[in-house]
Amino acid sequence: MALYCENCMKLVDGPSCRTCRNRKLRPVEPGDFCLVAEVHYMQAEMLKELYADNDIPCTERSVLGAGITVNLGVNVGLTRLYVPYDRLEFAKELYDVYFNGATETPSEPRELLIGCVYRHFKGGLYRVEDVAKHSETLEEYVVYRKLYGDRSLWIRPKAMFLSPVDREKYPDAMQEYRFEPVADEPAGTPE
């Protein structure tokens, strides 16, 4: 059972708190606010929002102390954030995802919108006509029509159609994906 230092609001693993030398430790309770992070003021604001979005109660203390903070302005120094012990693990996970991308979950697979107009990252507009299957490999291909020039019909593997822009080849591309759906844009001229 983890022990809790009320002075420092954190979990302690020894017989006394290494920070404040407090020896009157007690077993931690679910509602005890525990230190989750010590971060810059701006990061603290982002974390507080993240915790609020996930219904994690959160309190804070300025590391410099209230008096100094008022004199120097709140954007100086570090902020310590505390969450209840029973939400501590989750709060730490959110912190890791936010600042390190450590346990980031893979994003949802993108959905192909048949009949929708897509913009290629180089600017051209195309309408997705349908999905076809390759007779030999059974791989799915997107069938799409150029909405400019000769308005020709093209196919491309679906996985590739939905893939992100190659950032090494095209570092200045203005969109994240090779093709992105366009909302209500007149089917017409690009570039």
Ligand SMILES: [Zn+2]
């Ligand atoms: Zn302490």
